[in-house]
Amino acid sequence: MSLILDKISYYYGKGTAFETAAVKNITLSIPDGEFIGLIGHTGSGKSTLIQHMNGLIKPESGNIYFNGADIYDKDFKLRDLRRKVGLVFQYPEHQLFETTVIKDVLFGPNNMGFTKLEAEVAAYDALKAVGIGEDLIDASPLELSGGQKRRVAIAGVLACNPEILILDEPTAGLDPAGRTEILNLLKKIHEEKKITIILVSHSMEDVARYAERIIVIDNGEIYFDDEPRKVFEHEDELKKMGLEIPQCTQLVRKLKKCGFDVDEDCLTVEETLASIKECFGIN
């Protein structure tokens, strides 16, 4: 199982006065089971790029291969791709339309040709995975809180049992507790179901903690594609793209500059705390 983008480019408003290149000659390989963070400033082309991955946008040039098959071949079924590559859009709660939560979650599996039983099992599973309790299953999606709606929407995609799950800024507009919950949930799904996760974000903090690999995109081009520690070595270049490395990493680096013997590579608050404690000999 793998997804490969081969030199893809895409322009919005092709042939008009408003033509903008949103993705420029990007080559990317997504192997099985990774947790990838896709990071870029507003307007850098993240949303455009990920829509190529399940065939919603057809690239102007370049090819996309899923398990070795070109997804724009005549006998390739895009629906299969869309089942296996789940895409949760930015503000996914705006796509809810059914009268009850469970019906909405069933929409995907039913479209994908699951049997009735399979669909229901998948839907209940997905709702449980995102932490929507049984009391809400028959509620109207429009009556839920923002965070609950977001979870239901994620469950709607998860219920198709994707092998790759792509989420476009799933934490945008949530409170800090809601953010952590959603991100922890993704981590749990990643570990339990062994699915590949691509997390789109413009917060390094979020991505640093969860992702094993970070892809930095700016102006439609990939600048870095590496493990978090390696990417964060390019602090100045990232700053030029309007991105900040995590604050804890900044802190330990400053401490190091001032002559303290701390570990420069700390990515999370816990690691930082441990490192500083060690340096000062506190337990």
Next chain:
Amino acid sequence: MLRDITLGQYYPAESVIHRLDPRTKFLGTLAFIVALFLFKTFWGFLLCGGFIIFVTALAKLPIKFLIKGMRPILFLLLFMMIFNLLLTPGEIIGQWWIFRVTKEGVYAALFMGLRLVMLVFGSSIMTYTTTPNKLTSGMESVFGFLKIFKVPVHELAMMISIALRFIPILLDETNKIMKAQQARGADFETGGLIKRAKALVPLLIPLFVSAFRRAEELAEAMEARCYHGGKGRTKMKPLKYHLRDLIAYLSLIGLIVGCVFIP
């Protein structure tokens, strides 16, 4: 953002025609249409044709754009020309089965066709060079006299400009929701009529919900800024005539006079 004003086929460029007052362009287009129906001879046609080419060049519009604008009326155009060609009585110059073509018919078809083409050219120059917002504010001012008859001119103009502003937003939104549902396996493209109509439900419901939400938010935002209709309201960018508008009006008068008096 740029893509928000693509509606109404606005073509951004730096030109005298773009800078003209929207009232001038609106009234000018009307005047041009009147001129089109005044001339009776080939010379009048040359005059109007020359005028429109001159204005297009001034506006720095690619001819390609204007021709593209013709596409929707192509059918109507052919229809009218054929009818004129075949049904005008007069001196017969050709006959085939039940059809007869007359000299008068050829003239009528030719003039009708050319008039129609120029009419569409003329009005698309207006929409290509004026943003929808400017156009509505121009119309508000042109039709301002109707306020005496208690016609809510300002309110109508406001409604039109809000609607225009929202069309691209809603189109964007439609596109987004459509893709989101496609990602969940929705299929909008295949199947019979009933299946397709049913497939629209997951698109239309979220779209309506979001349209109502946006309308409500906008209404609240306007009230919070004390909007209460047109009375005593001033404009941030009041319309002002410049020398170029005077020149434009004079050349239009020249055009009409020319069309009336040309032999």
